[in-house]
Amino acid sequence: MVSKKDGAFVRGLAVKKNRLESGAFLVEGEKCLLEVLESDFEVKKVFCTTTFFEDYKNDHLASVEVEVVRQEELEKLGTLTSNNAGIAVVKMKTATRFVPPQQGWSLLLDRVNDPGNLGTILRIADWYGIADVVCSENTVDVYNPKVIAASKGSFTRVRVYYETLGDVIQRYPEIQAVGAELDGMSVHEYTFPARGFLVMGSESHGIDPLVRSQLTQKISIPSFGGAESLNVAIATAVLLDNLNRGRVERSR
Template identity: 40%
Template sequence: MLTKNNTKFIKSLQLKKFRQKEGLFLVEGAKNTLELIHSSYKIKNLLVTDSFLSQNQNVINSNNIEVEILKEKELSSISTFKSNADALAVVYEKTPPTYNAAGFDLVLDDIRDPGNLGTIIRLADWYGIKNIICSSTTAEFYNPKVISASMGSIFRVNLYRENLSEFLKKQKDREIYGALLKGENVHKTDFKQNGLLIIGNESRGINPELIPMISNHITIPRIGEAESLNAAMATAIICDNVFRNQ
């Protein structure tokens, strides 16, 4: 049975300061919870409805996870979702492995919208990008909106928070591509597979102090009248060109 103290504690994890204090975060819904169960993340509590348990009993048992069964109304009352008929997990944060500078990686400079960050994580997973390096001002990794938008991909992509200027200075043998308003047409760019792609803030672009470190200025040519693309859309278009010949 869910006690008042447990309810209060779980609901406190909807706030960033308590997530950071406890080193815990929430995973909600069927899709993300199943992806979590198959990942290397450690689960503290798993709260489920009868229907979710009956549909996923074998998966839960095979991973030796203890569950607490709640009614849908109870589960929804502690969820960030308006309605949650499946599951909610309290999960321990995990330190990513030592960064391995092999392959093509993303660098996110001041991407503040959690939905955009979650979508970019999902895109990275789709294209087999294993690492995303983020500035200190990029959205919190374990924000519930990030988790939700990633659709489980957050459990397969390594996320790092770095001083981007210091990080890029160390990447001497890699091509660094920057998404800018002026640059080479992305459709004609010959991307190297051991490279980095910097995506900047939607309104301000890439931090000026990082521009000198960019070896390849690239742009998505505008054909119509739209004023701009959001960061996730731009990332998708560029990634598709990075891997078009794979």
């Protein structure tokens, strides 16, 4: 039985203000839980069902504080409608300033407000081996439980920063800033350089005009039908796939 104090604290982590105050966030559900327990994130406590505990007590859960609770309690504590595994209270990483890698690409996100979209983008970035995602300050919080859930564990492998995108582009004039815009050059015609920033704007507003004015290249996804636009996560995947054509695939 979860104590009143613990219950209030865990439930509170669904709200950004409380996450910032305590420096902690929630990770829920089996897949995400196993990933965070294997990662370099510091897990402060796990609340889990007996089944999950029995399955993982000797490996994933061996060196972490655990409280076994009933599934109904888990579902009251967390944000998932159904959760038969557990919830971890995890320490946020200290925010650092973004430094681009010596080669390859980073993703710059301008005002992606939908948590599902940001989580899905982290999963896509992870698939395509993008290590760093820089979000504009008004992008949704990466520690939002819906972002964490949609990332399917990829939040443990992709580093996320919150900075003014214009400043980042200005700091690295030697790195090309390529933005997705409906009137850009077809990505099927474009040859990506070895290093760059891929800038994605919000679905409803596109890229902020100031950031847009700093782009070295605008690219678009060719359309062959009637839809007016693609969702920002979908567009990110298509562009990263084009960017990676010709690279040697990770061995499985």
